[in-house]
Amino acid sequence: MKNKAQEILSHLLEDDFNFDATIKEIDALRKSYQQQHDEENANVAWATLEIVSLHRDYRMVYSMLQEKQYYDAWCLLEQIEIGIVHLLRNFSGIKNAVSYIETMVRQLQSLYPYRVFFSTVIIVKERICGICGKKRSIRHHCGHFPGHVYNGELCIDIVKKAELEGVDIVFNPEHKYAVAFMSDEKDGRKDYDYTLLDGIMSRWDDPYRPWHYTTKHIHKSPDEFPDLTDDSMCPCGSGKKYGECCKNDPEGVKHVVYEFRPGLKEEI
Amino acid sequence: MENLKIKDDTRSREEWMDIAGLPEILRKNVMAADVLIVPSLMQNQPKAFMVGTMDLYAVLKAQMGDKMEICIADDDYEEIELNSRILRLGRFCVKQVALPLFLSVLGAYIYDRLKEPEPVEVTVELPEYQQPATVSFTIAVEDTLGKKKEFQYEGPAADYKQVAAEIEKLWNEE
Numbered sequence: 001m002k003n004k005a006q007e008i009l010s011h012l013l014e015d016d017f018n019f020d021a022t023i024k025e026i027d028a029l030r031k032s033y034q035q036q037h038d039e040e041n042a043n044v045a046w047a048t049l050e051i052v053s054l055h056r057d058y059r060m061v062y063s064m065l066q067e068k069q070y071y072d073a074w075c076l077l078e079q080i081e082i083g084i085v086h087l088l089r090n091f092s093g094i095k096n097a098v099s100y101i102e103t104m105v106r107q108l109q110s111l112y113p114y115r116v117f118f119s120t121v122i123i124v125k126e127r128i129c130g131i132c133g134k135k136r137s138i139r140h141h142c143g144h145f146p147g148h149v150y151n152g153e154l155c156i157d158i159v160k161k162a163e164l165e166g167v168d169i170v171f172n173p174e175h176k177y178a179v180a181f182m183s184d185e186k187d188g189r190k191d192y193d194y195t196l197l198d199g200i201m202s203r204w205d206d207p208y209r210p211w212h213y214t215t216k217h218i219h220k221s222p223d224e225f226p227d228l229t230d231d232s233m234c235p236c237g238s239g240k241k242y243g244e245c246c247k248n249d250p251e252g253v254k255h256v257v258y259e260f261r262p263g264l265k266e267e268i
Numbered sequence: 269m270e271n272l273k274i275k276d277d278t279r280s281r282e283e284w285m286d287i288a289g290l291p292e293i294l295r296k297n298v299m300a301a302d303v304l305i306v307p308s309l310m311q312n313q314p315k316a317f318m319v320g321t322m323d324l325y326a327v328l329k330a331q332m333g334d335k336m337e338i339c340i341a342d343d344d345y346e347e348i349e350l351n352s353r354i355l356r357l358g359r360f361c362v363k364q365v366a367l368p369l370f371l372s373v374l375g376a377y378i379y380d381r382l383k384e385p386e387p388v389e390v391t392v393e394l395p396e397y398q399q400p401a402t403v404s405f406t407i408a409v410e411d412t413l414g415k416k417k418e419f420q421y422e423g424p425a426a427d428y429k430q431v432a433a434e435i436e437k438l439w440n441e442e
Contacts, residue, residue, distance in 0.1 A: 110398055117397075119351040123316055138338055138345045141326045165311055165348075171396040174351040 001029065001041040005048040009097060012055055013208055019056040023049060030152045042152025047091045051098060054083050058101045061108070062207035070194050071179065074112060078176040080105050090149045100210065107213065109176070111200065111258075113192040116180040117173035126161035130154075196258060203260075213260045219252035269434050271423030278408035278418040279306075281339075281361060287314050288339045301337035302366035303328060308348065308358045315340060316348040318358040324377055331373045335366060353397060355381055355425065357405035364411040367439065371432040378403055382425050401425045409439050 008026065011017055030045035057080050064073035084102050088095055127136045131144040131153060144155045169180065183189045204211065222228060225235055230243025236254035238245050246253040279287075281299055284306045290298060298304060305325060308318050317340070328336045338345075350356065355378065362370050382401045404422035419435045 106398060110395055112395075115395060120349070121311060121351075122349040123311075123313060124319070124347040124349060136322060137342050138322055138325055138340065139342050141322070141329075145323055145326070165313075168350070168352070170352040172353040172399065172402075173397060174353050176397060178351075 001033065001044045001048075004029070005044055008048060009051060012052065019052060019059075022052055023056070026052065034152045037151065039151045043090070043149050046149055046152045046154070047087060047094060050083055050087045051094070054080055054087070054098055054101055057083075058104070059207055061105075065108075065197060065201050068194070068198075070112070070192075070197065074109070074114065074179065075177045077105050077109055081109075081176075086147060086149075086154055089147055100208070104207075104210065107211075108197070108200075111196040111213075113194065113196075114176075114179045115171060117170055117176065118178040118180060119168045119170040119173050119175070120178075121165040121168060123163045123165055124159055124161075125163065127157045127159045130156040130158050135160075200260070211260055211262060213258050216257050216259070218255050218257055219249070220255045221252050222247070225253065269427075269431065271421055271427070272431055272434060273420040274438060275418040275420070276416065278361075278410075278416050284339045284361070289315070289341075289344065290339060291341050294337075294341060297334075297337050298339050301335060302363045303332060303336040303370050304361040305336075305338040306359050306361055307339065308356070310348050310350065310356075313346065313348055315344045316346045318356040319347045319349040320355075320381070321347060321358055324357065327377050328370075328373060332366070332369065353401070354422070355401060355403045357403065359406040359408075361408045361410065364409060364415075364439070367409055367436060370407075371435065374405070375428055375432060378425055378428055403428065407435065409435075 005026075008022060026045055026049045030042055030049060033039075033042035033045055057076055061073045061076050061080070064070075064076065080101065084098050084105075087098060128134060129136060129142050129144050130146075131150050132142050134142045136142075136157065144150055146155050146157050148155050182191045200211070220235075228235070228242055230241065230247065232242045234240050234242045234245035234247075234253070236246050237256075238254075281304065284290075284304070285295055285298060287309075288307055305317065305321060305328075307314055307316060310316060310318070317338070321338070322345075325336075325338055357374065357378075360370070382403075402423060403425040406418060406420045408416065408418040410416045417439055419438070421431050423431070
């Protein structure tokens, strides 16, 4: 399987790479190794499958952002992030296969305007092991640990009984998909300003062409915002009204400047 | 160390056993254990432990064998999931003799759990959800002469080594 995996991965960045057919092929191999209880090869097949799927999903994110499907792309970015964590936890030696995606995923996420999220408080009463199906028991561990790969299968726990205790609002969610929206953006109303992502997407013509950015803080004169009133939302993005925020700052309106470097068609 | 809080009093093992409604058959082992995981008492749940405790229990058991226990009956065990991005390890009662080994195993566990992507670049203003990982735990240390101290930490996971050294130092003072 190792040679086969290397061959597949060497073609991954080609424009006409057939993701669906390759995923089907590797999955069939993985299942055959599983049936033979060839754990080593089954695990390599799992890792290869993950890498190919991560690259496919990354390309999908790029397409979604081109189509301005921001929230869908956000959710897929989170799935890629989780996939990378699982992959590297089990196969830390293959970091190079996903390190570019890892960097770009985090950069794209950080350009999103989402800052407030919902977070559930759940009491888990009963769960079973996703590998052997046994009920989890504190003193009688089945030997399978969530997040580890066994015979070509990622171990996850399946919750059978749980109670929702509450919902919190947080800034550092475990589940990034739980973005706080005021309305359904699919109806056309936008709660968030996606200017940064739009700016990138209008100048980024290849998902495998890297770009980087830095930020710096400056202050702008209130004269640059002629329509600003005390009741306007402050342009600094604090979420407060201008009259209660930067109006009282003698240096002016706080402003973050993003400077993008190589990889884009033109500097912004 | 500003994220590390210290108290001179802490609940006794008997109190924890009553809180958890521990059956008589398990009480002897709980009293004897060098390291005891006790309920987190989050959201006033007397039988709930932080999510992931089952895995931590298995790791500690592999290192310490019968010298560690958890203060709950198998059928009563529950986990509480608070879905903000903090690695909450829970609450522990540790006998002085086992403190160095426990702190070392806990450090290895944190390292394993928090293998995560590197920050994008230090020159970038990162949203809170991309800030370095945070960890929290409470450790009550006790000796055979009745000395007790409780250490509570919530802060950067990257600082764990210094925190562990500080806990040992503070415990050994006096």
